[in-house]
Amino acid sequence: MSVESFARADVCAVAIAETFRGDGEILANPIGTIPMVGGRLARATFEPDLMMTDGEAALIANDEAFEWPDGKVLEAWNPYRRMFDIVWSGRRHVIMSPTQIDRYGNMNFAAIGGDLAQPKVQLLGLRGAPGNTICHPTSYWVGNHNAKTFVEQVDVVCGIGYDRAAALGPVASRFHEIRRVVTNLCVIDFDTADHRMRLRSVHPGVAVGEVVEATGFELVVPDEVPVSRLPTDEELRLLYEVIDPTNLRGKEVPD
Numbered sequence: 001m002s003v004e005s006f007a008r009a010d011v012c013a014v015a016i017a018e019t020f021r022g023d024g025e026i027l028a029n030p031i032g033t034i035p036m037v038g039g040r041l042a043r044a045t046f047e048p049d050l051m052m053t054d055g056e057a058a059l060i061a062n063d064e065a066f067e068w069p070d071g072k073v074l075e076a077w078n079p080y081r082r083m084f085d086i087v088w089s090g091r092r093h094v095i096m097s098p099t100q101i102d103r104y105g106n107m108n109f110a111a112i113g114g115d116l117a118q119p120k121v122q123l124l125g126l127r128g129a130p131g132n133t134i135c136h137p138t139s140y141w142v143g144n145h146n147a148k149t150f151v152e153q154v155d156v157v158c159g160i161g162y163d164r165a166a167a168l169g170p171v172a173s174r175f176h177e178i179r180r181v182v183t184n185l186c187v188i189d190f191d192t193a194d195h196r197m198r199l200r201s202v203h204p205g206v207a208v209g210e211v212v213e214a215t216g217f218e219l220v221v222p223d224e225v226p227v228s229r230l231p232t233d234e235e236l237r238l239l240y241e242v243i244d245p246t247n248l249r250g251k252e253v254p255d
Contacts, residue, residue: 016141017047035097039052162190185203185206186201197219204227
């Protein structure tokens, strides 16, 4: 592989990896295919101290793909009660996938339409999103960037954004950080004075106008929007030969 032959999914995986840059020895909890691929890529390259959950009760040493569960190499036991100690201390960075998200990073994956007692569409529920967003850094992965996901107002607030965290005061602001939103089109951050969503970069082949049109509110768009970082030759080798040789990421984000 070379940097001349990369796929959109590879760029997305690299963008996910970049969300963990500088995290050091924390629990990385990327949920989903491309988030897990990106998290392992970060650990295999510039963040070797990351601990990676298997999604159940163990931390795994694997960067390579493996048959579940026999091929996984266990690094440590991580029972449920210990997870709360990690969460409450701020030593975790989770990546979740919102069904809806607004300009301040409030997210919903509980229900759509109607009231919470009888919604039009029942989804996951609040799950751990309230505690995640208050207790430690959170990023989001959106595999299909569209105006039904990026909305003016979410139907249910599961994870809190910057406006609600500010209203709650010190109880929320100690560890609250919505770091990035990575999508199949771009990378978004909240590096503005009022913590509104800002277009950080667009993936190769994506126009700024395409992102603006696919977003249901006004993004902060700088005068110059760079292209998202491309994978290096070594990152491509790891992606195609070690971490995801069957290219599951390409099924999630096809070219």
